[in-house]
Amino acid sequence: xxxxxxxxxxxxxxxxxxxxxxxxxxxxxxxxxxxxxxxxxxxxxxxxxxxxxxxxxxxxxxxxxxxxxxxxxxxxxxxxxxxxxxxxxxxxxxxxxxxxxxxxxxxxxxxxxxxxxxxxxxxxxxxxxxxxxxxxxxxxxxxxxxxxxxxxxxxxxxxxxxxxxxxxxxxxxxxxxxxxxxxxxxxxxxxxxxxxxxxxxxxxxxxxxxxxxxxxxxxxxxxxxxxxxxxxxxxxxxxxxxxxxxxxxxxxxxxxxxxxxxxxxxxxxxxxxxxxxxxxxxxxxxxxxxxxxxxxxxxxxxxxxxxxxxxxxxxx
Amino acid sequence: xxxxxxxxxxxxxxxxxxxxxxxxxxxxxxxxxxxxxxxxxxxxxxxxxxxxxxxxxxxxxxxxxxxxxxxxxxxxxxxxxxxxxxxxxxxxxxxxxxxxxxxxxxxxxxxxxxxxxxxxxxxxxxxxxxxxxxxxxxxxxxxxxxxxxxxxxxxxxxxxxxxxxxxxxxxxxxxxxxxxxxxxxxxxxxxxxxxxxxxxxxxxxxxxxxxxxxxxxxxxxxxxxxxxxxxxxxxxxxxxxxxxxxxxxxxxxxxxxxxxxxxxxxxxxxxxxxxxxxxxxxxxxxxxxxxxxxxxxxxxxxxxxxxxxxxxxxxxxxxxxxxxxxxxxxxxxxxxxxxxxxxxxxxxxxxxxxxxxxxxxxxxxxxxxxxxxxxxxxxxxxxxxxxxxxxxxxxxxxxxxxxxxxxxxxxxxxxxxxx
Numbered sequence: 001x002x003x004x005x006x007x008x009x010x011x012x013x014x015x016x017x018x019x020x021x022x023x024x025x026x027x028x029x030x031x032x033x034x035x036x037x038x039x040x041x042x043x044x045x046x047x048x049x050x051x052x053x054x055x056x057x058x059x060x061x062x063x064x065x066x067x068x069x070x071x072x073x074x075x076x077x078x079x080x081x082x083x084x085x086x087x088x089x090x091x092x093x094x095x096x097x098x099x100x101x102x103x104x105x106x107x108x109x110x111x112x113x114x115x116x117x118x119x120x121x122x123x124x125x126x127x128x129x130x131x132x133x134x135x136x137x138x139x140x141x142x143x144x145x146x147x148x149x150x151x152x153x154x155x156x157x158x159x160x161x162x163x164x165x166x167x168x169x170x171x172x173x174x175x176x177x178x179x180x181x182x183x184x185x186x187x188x189x190x191x192x193x194x195x196x197x198x199x200x201x202x203x204x205x206x207x208x209x210x211x212x213x214x215x216x217x218x219x220x221x222x223x224x225x226x227x228x229x230x231x232x233x234x235x236x237x238x239x240x241x242x243x244x245x246x247x248x249x250x251x252x253x254x255x256x257x258x259x260x261x262x263x264x265x266x267x268x269x270x271x272x273x274x275x276x277x278x279x280x281x282x283x284x285x286x287x288x289x290x291x292x293x294x295x296x297x298x299x300x301x302x303x304x305x306x307x308x309x310x311x312x313x314x315x316x
Numbered sequence: 317x318x319x320x321x322x323x324x325x326x327x328x329x330x331x332x333x334x335x336x337x338x339x340x341x342x343x344x345x346x347x348x349x350x351x352x353x354x355x356x357x358x359x360x361x362x363x364x365x366x367x368x369x370x371x372x373x374x375x376x377x378x379x380x381x382x383x384x385x386x387x388x389x390x391x392x393x394x395x396x397x398x399x400x401x402x403x404x405x406x407x408x409x410x411x412x413x414x415x416x417x418x419x420x421x422x423x424x425x426x427x428x429x430x431x432x433x434x435x436x437x438x439x440x441x442x443x444x445x446x447x448x449x450x451x452x453x454x455x456x457x458x459x460x461x462x463x464x465x466x467x468x469x470x471x472x473x474x475x476x477x478x479x480x481x482x483x484x485x486x487x488x489x490x491x492x493x494x495x496x497x498x499x500x501x502x503x504x505x506x507x508x509x510x511x512x513x514x515x516x517x518x519x520x521x522x523x524x525x526x527x528x529x530x531x532x533x534x535x536x537x538x539x540x541x542x543x544x545x546x547x548x549x550x551x552x553x554x555x556x557x558x559x560x561x562x563x564x565x566x567x568x569x570x571x572x573x574x575x576x577x578x579x580x581x582x583x584x585x586x587x588x589x590x591x592x593x594x595x596x597x598x599x600x601x602x603x604x605x606x607x608x609x610x611x612x613x614x615x616x617x618x619x620x621x622x623x624x625x626x627x628x629x630x631x632x633x634x635x636x637x638x639x640x641x642x643x644x645x646x647x648x649x650x651x652x653x654x655x656x657x658x659x660x661x662x663x664x665x666x667x668x669x670x671x672x673x674x675x676x677x678x679x680x681x682x683x684x685x686x687x688x689x690x691x692x693x694x695x696x697x698x699x700x701x702x703x704x705x706x707x708x709x710x711x712x713x714x715x716x717x718x719x720x721x722x723x724x725x726x727x728x729x730x731x732x733x734x735x
Contacts, residue, residue, distance in 0.1 A: 146560075
């Protein structure tokens with residue numbers, strides 16, 4: 001009904017009333033925690049994306065598909081095979097990492113250094129989104145899958161006035177642990193040194209005896225395992241369905257653009273900014289919620305196109 | 317795995333059929349050919365795959381009884397890719413090359429709006445089986461279009477009647493996907509409820525993007541607004557994700573959860589074998605356990621026997637589509653004269669699995685929209701359709717005539733567009 005729908009819209013507008021947001025401190029804390037949870041899930045995917053870009057110099061469009069694989073592997077191991085939840089999450093990340101290594105070894109490796117590499121990369125990694133989506137659909141079908149959270153984490157935790165899901169707190173802890181662990185791996189280990197050497201000059205690193213192909217495969221495996229980890233821990237709270245990979249890659253792309261493409265800490269900062277800006281945006285202006293993350297990205301692109309954490313003129 | 321192999325086999329079979337169709341011309345002339353389009357990929361893929369299976373069941377049932385006026389039904393399937401431009405190509409190819417007598421299908425309303433234009437131009441009848449946008453039967457109506465599943469207006473109207481009697485539902489909050497379907501489903505409801513109740517108010521609204529994976533920040537904002545009722549216009553996995561994320565906040569203890577158009581689809585009940593709360597108020601275009609009739613039981617059981625799973629609601633729409641075409645051809649005595657068919661089909665009355673005892677779905681000449689009874693239920697423990705552990709129960713049933721727009725309203729809507 002065109003006229004009645006229009007009346008409906010007007011009626012809705014007439015009755016529309018700003019939510020009576022009584023802004024007490026408990027609400028602000030709850031909203032901050034929910035923003036932090038979103039941020040950590042985003043960070044796990046975005047950190048892998050940025051790592052691959054920084055070291056391997058590939059923009060992996062298919063990165064979200066490893067999130068998808070992680071979620072389905074977790075479903076398979078936990079809900080079908082009955083393995084414990086955390087063991088399942090670990091196996092799912094390892095599985096996604098293994099799939100990542102295979103993709104790098106058999107496909108991506110073949111196009112390194114080709115002229116017009118960027119075009120090949122986009123086509124190849126994009127086609128993997130479609131391939132992996134279809135593989136998932138063939139194996140698991142199109143219906144929505146579910147995993148239960150561990151019993152102990154299913155409920156809320158109430159501290160004073162604030163109610164927060166226990167599981168979310170664990171997700172935040174995992175995200176922070178990964179951030180610290182990755183920092184240590186990059187700064188303090190031999191692998192991290194090789195990785196930084198390759199990132200600044202691949203030929204030089206190679207001539208100094210760094211096994212470049214092996215390191216690149218490992219980086220790819222590590223990054224895709226992080227994507228898989230994100231998918232596995234998101235599986236109990238999100239929709240496990242083919243196509244979920246594409247939805248997270250867009251969010252992750254915004255995060256890495258804000259933080260600086262190729263910058264590991266940038267991914268963390270970008271994820272925190274997006275998570276919290278979205279959470280508080282929703283609190284104040286829920287009907288414009290979608291706008292905020294894009295607005296932040298646009299502002300960064302205009303005023304600091306290299307990303308928040310990148311030095312000007314420094315590629316990575 | 318089996319299902320996908322089946323799909324591959326179907327694809328191959330279709331390929332061979334196309335190769336052989338030159339030799340098949342003599343036979344094809346006698347068959348009633350339906351060109352069907354359903355999405356096989358993406359989030360709506362489940363609806364497409366279920367629709368194909370249900371259409372095949374209907375075709376086999378009719379053909380096993382000797383067809384229609386001695387002619388067999390043949391359905392050609394193609395992936396609509398949920399893409400309007402692509403679907404136009406498929407529809408045109410069906411008409412010019414495959415010489416189909418009817419077009420059928422389509423889950424997305426955007427695709428439906430595209431295909432109805434092809435139908436109008438070529439005077440080939442298009443039977444809509446799942447897409448729900450009211451525009452197809454009002455503003456964008458054309459005489460060769462028919463819809464055999466209810467539209468969003470009908471479910472919104474039933475929902476308004478349901479809500480009217482809930483005296484303690486006063487403060488509403490709405491959250492839904494930010495596109496035509498999400499908004500329209502809500503606005504029709506709110507407009508109709510506003511005519512019946514003056515004491516209701518909207519305390520907040522949020523429109524996340526379609527397929528948003530993370531609703532947590534919305535949930536805390538909703539809790540803060542303290543509504544009596546949370547209306548959601550999500551469908552499919554978005555409902556699943558929202559419920560999963562709202563559970564630890566005990567949102568369902570604090571307000572009623574109301575999703576009257578797509579929330580009661582079996583795919584949701586099936587996706588949450590543990591944790592789905594009781595007392596959610598939901599509906600859908602077809603229910604496995606309502607009405608409790610022989611025809612509905614047979615439909616559900618046959619579908620399960622053929623595919624190994626229970627159908628989502630799109631299936632019954634496709635099943636209805638094939639029967640609608642068969643009945644139209646039988647009464648008109650032709651599959652080739654579209655105008656004669658339209659004259660018969662717009663007055664058709666026929667029995668469907670979703671019709672309760674003593675009622676038959678019927679087509680309305682003014683908008684070619686099927687008129688059906690609508691039932692809204694609450695989630696209650698029920699393990700009759702595993703893996704689901706909750707099904708809908710405590711039904712409230714709304715008469716078909718009470719939930720359709722009046723002829724005057726439709727004419728006014730069409731006039732408003734012409735201006």
